[in-house]
Amino acid sequence: MSVRADAVPLQGSLFDQDEVPGLRPLASALGRQHLSDGAWVDVRPGWITGAEALCEELLAAVPWRAERRRMYDRVVDTPRLLRFYSEAEALPHRLLEEARDALTEHYAAEPGAQRFTTAGLCLYRDERDSVAWHGDRIGRGATHDTMVAICSTGAPRRMLLRPRGGGATRTLVVGHGDLVVMGGSCQRTWEHSVPKETHPTGPRISIQFRPHGVR
Numbered sequence: 001m002s003v004r005a006d007a008v009p010l011q012g013s014l015f016d017q018d019e020v021p022g023l024r025p026l027a028s029a030l031g032r033q034h035l036s037d038g039a040w041v042d043v044r045p046g047w048i049t050g051a052e053a054l055c056e057e058l059l060a061a062v063p064w065r066a067e068r069r070r071m072y073d074r075v076v077d078t079p080r081l082l083r084f085y086s087e088a089e090a091l092p093h094r095l096l097e098e099a100r101d102a103l104t105e106h107y108a109a110e111p112g113a114q115r116f117t118t119a120g121l122c123l124y125r126d127e128r129d130s131v132a133w134h135g136d137r138i139g140r141g142a143t144h145d146t147m148v149a150i151c152s153t154g155a156p157r158r159m160l161l162r163p164r165g166g167g168a169t170r171t172l173v174v175g176h177g178d179l180v181v182m183g184g185s186c187q188r189t190w191e192h193s194v195p196k197e198t199h200p201t202g203p204r205i206s207i208q209f210r211p212h213g214v215r
């Protein structure tokens with residue numbers, strides 16, 4: 001699957017409501033798109049099986065919080081619910097631990113690779129929830145290459161990527177167990193966002209795995 005300038009729905013497993021959450025093989029269906037300035041993005045459509053069941057379980061099991069967040073020099077309302085799991089905390093589902101460890105193993109050969117240790121969970125309740133343009137630039141992401149791996153469950157949403165210095169926006173549509181990994185210089189030379197939608201949209205939960213200190 002490549003990243004294109006127009007919206008392309010990833011082919012996740014669409015009718016897996018009754019499937020037990022699990023992981024499909026990672027390497028065989030992972031595609032890399034090189035962006036500019038040493039940034040890249042890997043996409044593995046439908047990596048997680050039973051992603052709808054997983055979404056339901058996380059909706060119920062995670063102690064979701066509304067937060068206000070510093071963005072640049074302002075504090076803004078976060079139009080989505082969040083829960084951050086540090087490396088010291090148990091994750092709310094065993095599949096998330098499996099996914100984190102599979103990602104660490106797969107990406108170990110990547111230059112400068114670090115283990116994925118933390119998990120940030122975001123709940124986009126409906127089409128009005130979103131995340132504004134940003135890079136994950138707290139910690140290493142501001143100065144060095146790093147990787148952020150995002151698993152999506154629930155309703156598909158658009159994820160946009162654009163070069164920080166200006167240029168065409170790339171659109172991914174992520175949901176239903178899709179995996180997106182941003183790597184190389186992506187957090188400092190590119191920005192990403194999940195925009196609001198205008199059509200009614202069900203909940204999406206994203207799970208972001210990051211190395212120590214990256215946010």
Ligand SMILES: O=C(O)CCC(=O)C(=O)O
Nearest residue numbers: 122131136150192194206
């Ligand atoms: O929900 C997503 O896929 C992206 C979330 C994100 O970019 C972040 O929390 O830093």
Ligand SMILES: [Fe+2]
Nearest residue numbers: 134135136192
């Ligand atoms: Fe981000």
